[in-house]
Amino acid sequence: MLTPQSNPFRQAIDLSGLWEFRPDPQDQGLDAGWSQGFSGRPVGVPASWNDQFADLRDFLGPAWYSTRFHRPWGWDQRQVTLRFASVNYLADVWLNGVHLGRHEGGHLPFQFDVTPHLEDEDNRLVVRVDGRLARDRVPPGQVEDPRDSHQIGIWPPATFDFFPFCGIQRPVHLVATPRTSLLDLTVTTRIQGDTGLVQVRVETSDPAPALRLTLEGHGTPRVTEIPAGGASAGELAVPAARLWRPETPHLYELTVELLERGQVVDRYRLPVGIRTVAVEGDRLLLNGEPVVLRGFGRHEDFPVVGRGFLPPVMVKDQALLRWIGANSFRTSHYPYAEEELYLADRLGFLVIDETPAVGLFFQEEGLARRLALCRQFTQELIARDKNHPSVIAWSLANEPRSLRPAATPFFRNLYDLARSLDPTRPVTIVSDLATQEESFEFFDLVCLNLYRGWYQESGRLEEGLAAFARILDETHARFSKPILVTEFGADAIPGHHALPPEMFSEEYQAAFIQGYVQAMEARPFVAGQHVWNLCDFKTAQGVKRPMALNFKGVFTRDRRPKLAAHRLRELWGKGGDR
Numbered sequence: 001m002l003t004p005q006s007n008p009f010r011q012a013i014d015l016s017g018l019w020e021f022r023p024d025p026q027d028q029g030l031d032a033g034w035s036q037g038f039s040g041r042p043v044g045v046p047a048s049w050n051d052q053f054a055d056l057r058d059f060l061g062p063a064w065y066s067t068r069f070h071r072p073w074g075w076d077q078r079q080v081t082l083r084f085a086s087v088n089y090l091a092d093v094w095l096n097g098v099h100l101g102r103h104e105g106g107h108l109p110f111q112f113d114v115t116p117h118l119e120d121e122d123n124r125l126v127v128r129v130d131g132r133l134a135r136d137r138v139p140p141g142q143v144e145d146p147r148d149s150h151q152i153g154i155w156p157p158a159t160f161d162f163f164p165f166c167g168i169q170r171p172v173h174l175v176a177t178p179r180t181s182l183l184d185l186t187v188t189t190r191i192q193g194d195t196g197l198v199q200v201r202v203e204t205s206d207p208a209p210a211l212r213l214t215l216e217g218h219g220t221p222r223v224t225e226i227p228a229g230g231a232s233a234g235e236l237a238v239p240a241a242r243l244w245r246p247e248t249p250h251l252y253e254l255t256v257e258l259l260e261r262g263q264v265v266d267r268y269r270l271p272v273g274i275r276t277v278a279v280e281g282d283r284l285l286l287n288g289e290p291v292v293l294r295g296f297g298r299h300e301d302f303p304v305v306g307r308g309f310l311p312p313v314m315v316k317d318q319a320l321l322r323w324i325g326a327n328s329f330r331t332s333h334y335p336y337a338e339e340e341l342y343l344a345d346r347l348g349f350l351v352i353d354e355t356p357a358v359g360l361f362f363q364e365e366g367l368a369r370r371l372a373l374c375r376q377f378t379q380e381l382i383a384r385d386k387n388h389p390s391v392i393a394w395s396l397a398n399e400p401r402s403l404r405p406a407a408t409p410f411f412r413n414l415y416d417l418a419r420s421l422d423p424t425r426p427v428t429i430v431s432d433l434a435t436q437e438e439s440f441e442f443f444d445l446v447c448l449n450l451y452r453g454w455y456q457e458s459g460r461l462e463e464g465l466a467a468f469a470r471i472l473d474e475t476h477a478r479f480s481k482p483i484l485v486t487e488f489g490a491d492a493i494p495g496h497h498a499l500p501p502e503m504f505s506e507e508y509q510a511a512f513i514q515g516y517v518q519a520m521e522a523r524p525f526v527a528g529q530h531v532w533n534l535c536d537f538k539t540a541q542g543v544k545r546p547m548a549l550n551f552k553g554v555f556t557r558d559r560r561p562k563l564a565a566h567r568l569r570e571l572w573g574k575g576g577d578r
């Protein structure tokens with residue numbers, strides 16, 4: 001699916017701003033005809049609603065949004081699509097009283113063809129959003145059996161450790177395209193000697209039109225013309241290619257043009273990084289060379305906007321990653337805004353891109369539905385992010401409660417789907433079960449979350465570190481694959497100091513992280529060190545989360561460094577490689 005773009009052939013209009021909003025705790029809006037339009041209280045879009053209104057922090061829906069817009073001049077001859085970049089969790093959309101459809105799942109885009117429904121003036125757009133937590137949703141909520149959830153007794157009753165923010169959280173665009181247009185592009189790259197090979201597959205609204213592909217960025221532009229009736233695919237060879245890698249994230253620019261009678265009728269531009277990713281034995285290879293990911297698990301989380309789209313925070317966070325010497329992050333525990341990935345492409349961060357499947361459990365009841373949702377999310381994620389050089393692996397779940405027998409076939413199903421959709425990237429899940437996670441037999445990477453010396457061996461860091469080292473060695477012995485430690489960390493309340501270090505002090509967090517990094521540096525099969533978390537973040541309320549915050553950030557929620565941030569910067573030699 002293409003990210004909206006404006007040029008002389010296609011235009012995107014952002015509908016962000018102040019919309020009308022009505023909570024619907026009795027679920028009466030549908031019967032009361034709110035789908036036809038209504039006025040309520042003003043709400044900022046895009047953003048979560050929870051932190052905008054003191055009376056609605058823990059309210060998860062349903063709630064209604066509406067806005068009005070005019071059709072731009074000249075658009076009556078165009079194909080018009082309405083695109084939502086993310087609505088959490090369940091969205092029903094009406095335009096001028098017509099139900100356009102429904103989308104389930106936050107953090108992934110969906111769109112509707114609205115060409116037949118548009119009026120010249122005063123178009124009424126209405127969205128009903130339901131963010132309630134339920135056992136048959138993904139991520140699930142209301143799971144009370146401790147065998148199936150780490151999160152018991154918190155409020156709201158999420159089955160995951162971050163606040164269940166909801167609403168229209170990313171931009172809503174109206175996109176006008178020509179009647180015959182480019183629908184999708186798939187770019188893959190290979191390296192042969194010093195030549196980069198860029199393969200481009202093009203999907204168009206009419207089958208097999210004429211196309212022109214142009215790749216610019218270094219040396220002579222490469223151009224390929226594909227005649228009408230052809231394969232809608234082409235390959236561009238780039239001699240002496242500049243490869244994309246964290247230290248020098250070189251981007252070429254691909255222009256795809258759709259031609260009718262020799263005239264350009266549609267155009268789309270895409271940054272392209274020439275690079276390969278592979279797993280060989282227990283090493284992860286980027287462009288054929290072993291690579292070690294150093295970085296963080298993160299969250300989209302900021303005061304007032306909640307999980308809302310906020311470009312300055314993206315820029316700030318990637319600047320902090322650069323400052324500290326990181327080269328990587330994971331989009332824990334859901335896909336991040338597309339802009340975050342375009343930025344990572346430019347700045348050279350290696351991204352593990354994760355679906356919203358956090359807190360999965362495997363009781364038979366509702367399992368088929370949860371699998372269908374996970375398949376949908378995997379498809380939508382790969383469709384959205386397949387062209388980013390920064391994305392080097394797909395993560396299909398975080399910390400599933402996999403000890404029930406249904407877990408392994410569930411993940412085999414998802415693994416096969418992901419590999420069939422994208423054979424070019426490793427596929428994994430992130431687990432806290434180490435050797436007991438049977439699915440690591442077939443996943444390409446072993447991603448572990450470990451908190452020994454925190455949740456276990458609490459306050460006894462030396463014993464925790466010994467347990468950590470033992471688990472690394474045992475897991476390596478069992479699976480012989482690259483191990484990425486995708487989470488390790490300790491809460492530190494900013495300004496709390498202790499000598500000797502004690503839990504929740506900045507010293508304990510810094511010592512914990514230092515001990516873990518040293519243990520991983522000593523093991524060449526550890527291909528990734530992701531500290532949990534870059535920043536403190538909002539959670540549900542519960543006895544483990546004072547101030548409803550997770551304090552494992554090495555930066556505070558307002559992005560100030562703790563002691564551990566300075567310690568990491570020294571340990572990671574500000575970007576230096578081993």
Ligand code: GCB
Binds near residue numbers: 532
């Ligand atoms: C985990 C989870 C993460 C939590 C973290 C913690 O294993 O994956 O979502 O926030 O532990 O701090 O407990």
